[in-house]
Amino acid sequence: MSLVLEIANLLNELNPEQRRAVLHQDGPAIVLAGAGSGKTRVLTTRVAYLIKEKQIPASNIFLVTFTNKAAAEMKKRVLEYTGQNLPFAGTFHSLSAKILRIEASQGHLEKFGLNANFTIYDSDDQLALIKSIYKINGYDPGTFKPQVVKSKISSAKNELIGTDEFKDMAHDGLQLFAAKVYKSYEKRLRDENAVDFDDLLSICYQLFVDNEAVRQKYQAKFQHVLVDEFQDTNKVQYSLTRILAQPGDNLFAVGDFSQSIYAWRGADYRNLERLSSDFKNIKEYRLERNYRSTQAILDAATSVIANNMSHPVLELWTDQSTDEKLEIYETSTGELEAEKIASIIKEKYFDQLKNIALLYRTNVQSRAFEEAFMRRQLPYKIVGGTKFYERTEIKDLLSYLRLCFNQLDSPSRARAEKIGKRRLEKLEVWLAKTDRSTLENPSSCLQGILETTLYLDKYDQKDPEDVARLDNIQELFNVASRFENTLLLLENIALVQDGYLANESSFNQNEGNEITMMSLHSAKGLEFSIVFMVGMEEGLLPHSRAIMEEKEIEEERRLCYVGITRAKDKLYFSYARSRFTYGYSSNSLPSRFLSEIDQKLLKINRSFDQGSVNSYQDKYYYKKPKTPATTAKTKDQKIRLVVDEESLDALLNDELDIREFLRK
DNA sequence: GTTTAAGACGTTTTT
């Protein structure tokens, strides 16, 4: 008996809407898939359908996602369904890198100054390169910060804007300056046989545009192109997708407007709409049945997101009815907010901590909760934070490793010089007399580096922090031993930033009984039985940086929507009436998003604890605006402009910076 | 080359 499931069985498990999408025939399709509507299942079942029913070879399917984790999950499921591996399933970046490696070895990337050994620069390397350009040219880092210039260059590349075009478009000092740096930056990359993250996509696209033979080769190969999270594509990703889908236009794009939360990285949800105008014959499918949350949670999510005017929203529904309300907790201060949540968890959920997620807008908010959890001995883990490959000791060793294969790699050289000039000299002597096969073996290369440079001498066995570093180095050895070739190891590390590959065992879901804490951004794609959305305040969610622009408010609202739709059974909101930020304590207002939720769905718990403020006026809160987009805005603006006595005093006494105050 | 102190700054971060 075969372990491989029959396609009919797979189709049987789908609802009619899902099945219609999976059975889409040739030509372009767009699938608007709401949160928790089973989009991964639809994508993977469709791939199985293409392979088993349509006889499409697995290697002729191009399946692209945004994270390595999502790609791994889909590959796994397709393997279960069909018994076949998908060689071209991955992230935009990893798939582009794969294509570039192949073409570089054919000499097709010479015009980009790249040979088959090209190095991939990560975000730190990019910054190092830019700083080095500043230094050489005597640019002042105070006038235009390297970080800002870096992001300008990055967005230009994502928009497929070259150095000349960028210069022509520049109309202010910063842009003119960035144009200069951009030009030198590109030259340096080419001279150093290197690409940055953005280049992986833009050079791949450029190659397809310039080289007809190469383009046709891949267009013929990839008979079907499937894209996940299409609302998060940027211009170069959109263009790549389009060009690869030709000539058959067998493009299957899955996405959800309401979950677009990466505009600041160039993602443009309008790409979903653009599909409909670029492909006249496109078929649209909608998945609105939700398998995750209770109806109350879905109604809350929908009532919030319905206030977004610039994109369509889905109406999620479920047959899981419940009369369980969503709860709001108000406390007087940020510290008490953490105490309150910690005590609720301790009392009600002590035995199911692993089902709990605590979500916040900014990472600094985690601190108060960590302290409160520790006091009550509630175990927790934080998702995000410093990544494995971003640690000093790992980056140090990686720079040595990279120098073994590309001596032109300036960020690695600079780093190695910083570790010690003598160490670097010894390394170079060793490199000259060591044969290629030793270098290509990851373990012996690393071993050789450690023996030559005496790098481990930097650390003290008695210092606990250093012991942790030594452990990390051991972990790097473990990762290295799983690769046949050092170059492959380096490429993997460059493309897998979150290091889940390094900690596979600990990454395997929550085996321990711990509360999971993370930012709202990190929570996308996950689900938890019990969710706490904390810091529901104007200034935090929506973030103070976003409150001036309606467009940005809408992105914050989508972020709120993403948070709400993570919850399966129970959802809590909390906010504090005053909060310490940047050393100042300031009064805060409940988030406008709370007022957008139907009151009937909510249970409000106010605690009139110590420090209760008299000026608290509940008439301003929790009133659903009649015509959301406009009244909500003016009402909130009115509130914001009121200067309370406390702030006024502080302002007059110069204790409070006016900008600080206006930020709220 | 390493340590220390003053100074600046403060959202999110799939690759």
Add this chain to the structure above:
DNA sequence: CGTCTTAAAC
């Protein structure tokens, strides 16, 4: 209030 960067001092 913290963290990180940079300059200045050992």
